Amino acid sequence: MPRRLLNRCNQDSIREYRAAARQRFDDALAMATAGAPRRTGAIYLWGYSIEMVLKAAYFSLIGLPETRVIGWGTDLRPAIHRGRAMGIAWPSQGEGHNVRAWAELLVRERALLPATIFPAPFGLEVQRQGQRVEQLWRETLRYRKNYAYLYEMRQMHEAAQWFLGNAHAL
Amino acid sequence: MPRKIRGIDEKPRPINGNLAERLADELRNSRESGQPMVEEEAFAAGKRGVSVIWDAWDRLSFEERTSVILKAYELAEGHEYRETIALASGLTVPEAYAAGMLPFQIIPALRRGDAVTLEQCHQAMIKEGASTLFGADKPQLRFATEEDAEAVRKRLLQALPGSDQVWVITQEGGKVEDWVER
Numbered sequence: 001m002p003r004r005l006l007n008r009c010n011q012d013s014i015r016e017y018r019a020a021a022r023q024r025f026d027d028a029l030a031m032a033t034a035g036a037p038r039r040t041g042a043i044y045l046w047g048y049s050i051e052m053v054l055k056a057a058y059f060s061l062i063g064l065p066e067t068r069v070i071g072w073g074t075d076l077r078p079a080i081h082r083g084r085a086m087g088i089a090w091p092s093q094g095e096g097h098n099v100r101a102w103a104e105l106l107v108r109e110r111a112l113l114p115a116t117i118f119p120a121p122f123g124l125e126v127q128r129q130g131q132r133v134e135q136l137w138r139e140t141l142r143y144r145k146n147y148a149y150l151y152e153m154r155q156m157h158e159a160a161q162w163f164l165g166n167a168h169a170l
Numbered sequence: 171m172p173r174k175i176r177g178i179d180e181k182p183r184p185i186n187g188n189l190a191e192r193l194a195d196e197l198r199n200s201r202e203s204g205q206p207m208v209e210e211e212a213f214a215a216g217k218r219g220v221s222v223i224w225d226a227w228d229r230l231s232f233e234e235r236t237s238v239i240l241k242a243y244e245l246a247e248g249h250e251y252r253e254t255i256a257l258a259s260g261l262t263v264p265e266a267y268a269a270g271m272l273p274f275q276i277i278p279a280l281r282r283g284d285a286v287t288l289e290q291c292h293q294a295m296i297k298e299g300a301s302t303l304f305g306a307d308k309p310q311l312r313f314a315t316e317e318d319a320e321a322v323r324k325r326l327l328q329a330l331p332g333s334d335q336v337w338v339i340t341q342e343g344g345k346v347e348d349w350v351e352r
Contacts, residue, residue: 036308087211087221089261089269099230107257112212119219123256131232 014056018167021052025160032153039148040141046160047099047137053163054102054130057170061109061116069137072096079105097139104131106170126170133159189226190289193242204299209314217256223272224301227260235260250261263301263312272312273342274319277328278333285332294329298322316341 031038039154044067055071058079059070068078075110076096083105091100107123110116118126136148148156164168178205208223212218218241225233236258244252266272278291292309296302299322300309313319319339326337 008214029265029323057264084270087219087270087271089259089265093268104257104259108219110258111217114215115215117214118256120256123217124240124258127257128233131236135231135233140190 005032005160007029009105014060014064015066017052017056018071021049021056024049026162028073028160029157032157037153040144040146042094043137043148043156044076044141047097047139047141049160050133050163051057051097051099051102052112053167054099054106054169057167058106058109059127060104083108083145094139099137100127100130100134101123102131103127122169126166129159129162151160189230190238190245191307192226192243193222193224193238194245197242197246203325204297205301207299213256217254219257220255222258222260223266224260225262225301227262228303229259231262243348255285256287262287262303266302267310267312270342272314274312274313274316275342276313276319276323277340279338280336284336286336287328290330291333291336294326297329298325327331331345 024045028049031045032042034143055070055076059073059075060066064070064075080090080095080101083101086105086108088101088104090109095101100108102128107126110118110123117123125139132155136159178234179213193206197208200208206222206226209221209223211219220243222235222239235252239258239260240252240255243255261269261271263272276295278288278295279288280288288348292300292307294337295309295311298311300311304310309318311322316339317345323339327333330336
């Protein structure tokens, strides 16, 4: 008998984040371009796509192997603590999903070494894109019945496209 | 077929001109205390991070705040200096507090018979940078370090003679998990 979906899933890792980020991006695109577009649903999925791109970039930067399992207590929470210690405003509510904070952590962590620091305009753009997403997306959107405006969906699409398109440079 | 290529710096940035000018003035004429609180941190390769805690950010998006900070630095320090900024963040005092960045607080612990009134204390606190965003009648004076708080406590004593016993510095206890992990 074939294994069920949840049993077929791998655990979180950089590789899994990257692959899933692309898939959720495409899922969102399908929702956004459907005959009757599901705008809020599309935004919801694009947010996760961006979150995974950023997490993959961060954990790759600090040297985690591609397939090493990423856990809450072992990796995510220590990264959040590190971000706070670096002076990043990281509210505790939904802390694992704060895209703006993850973007700033990535910029900040890269700034520790001359070899890894982003060129100034690009680093600021990473931060700016994260800030823009923070205005449009929160993981709690799944509990909301509101319909997103077209321009909101367009902004989120642009941001997700930007992060995926620049994933190699993050 | 039209072919459009957009660079990183080509998108128009929303700028609140007035705020940028005000912040630029603050950068040119740094004061001992009060808002905005500007902190610069040196990064690698001559770059820097800038954090500005200021209640004037209220109602501006994070993106707009970053643009204002960059503009202010350009006005005050020039284009070359602005280009060294790799990260720029603007937070209101309540936001910085919620993020755990301002754990120290000065509170007026008034007793009957003290030489100063609560109103005088509030005015002095606001002058030293207290936030009124928590409530107009409940200004809060918050700091990142105990040293910062102590320095302002001394200034409050000078501003309000006879208030020696009034000012108390408190510290947030933090969360249980923070203690467990120490």
